[in-house]
Structure formats: structure tokens, C-alpha cells
Amino acid sequence: MNVYRVAADYAYGYLPIVEEPGLLSFWCEEAAGKPIAAKWRIPTMVVEPDRDFVPVDCVCSASPPGRGLLLNRRAREALRDLLSPCGEFLPVRLGSFDYQWFNCTVEVDAVDQENTEGVRAEPPAPPGFWMEITRWAFKPEALEQPPIIFRLP
Secondary structure, eight states: OOOOOOOOOGGGOOBOBOOOTTHHHIIIIISSSSOOGGGOOOOBBOOOTTSOOOOOSEEEBSSSTTOOEEEEHHHHHHHHHHHGGGEEEEEOBBTBOOEEEEEEOOBOOOBOTTTOEEEEOOTTSOTTOEEEEEEOOBOGGGGSSOOSSOBOO
């Protein structure tokens, strides 16, 4: 089985949010893998001033870190049946463009911590927190019947 990481290619730019009081802490603490549609605060995204924005199917936002998967209408329609059981689509403001943030709410504790390679964070970071992972290792039993998309704790 192959496991793929969905990640931004920041060489193509990213969409930062216009900061509002408490928005980043909301995204990073309350929205971390939990259903939040009822409490959703629609963020305003902006195009970097020194870059052209190319409205592709999937764009990565700068926030929340590692969870900024924005899908346009075409991508949502194509992927809705696959992704909906694993999360929720939440609106964002981005000029006249129709993007929504996909909040993945399925978490699978699948990382084999002993065999994963990389650099661990130093205190005061939480114990076991990775700064950088160069080679992932997974617990096979945790991925016997994996969801189509999931997040790691």
C-alpha cells in the first residue's frame, strides 16, 4: 500500500488569511481535526501582493499550518463522494473565486514512531513532536482498511 502526503508546493505561492483576533488559535486548537461547521468563522484569504494568482483546482493556504487544503467547485464536485465521509467543506472568502476549505476530521494513529526518521523538536515542544520527517514509517495494522484521507495525531 502507498500512503501519500497532501502538501503545498510553496514555489507556486500560497494564500495567507487576513488575521482576525483569535482566528489562528481557533484554527489550530479548536479546528484541529474536529467538525466545526456550527462554529465556523469564515476567513478572508488574500492573494500575495507580489504574485499572480492562478485559480487552480486545489490551492494551499498559509493557515492553518499543514491543514490549508482549499478546493474549487470543480474539485469539490469531483471529490465530494470520496472526501465527505472524512470531513467537511467550509467556505472562505477569496475575492470572486469559489473555494472551500476541506477540514479533515478522520484521525488515524498510524505512525510507527520508532522507525520514522527525522528531527525531533526540543522542549518546550510537546514530547514526540517532529520538526521534520525525512522518512515515514507506518504501523501496518493501523492501515489495514484506511479511510481515503486522514490526518495524523
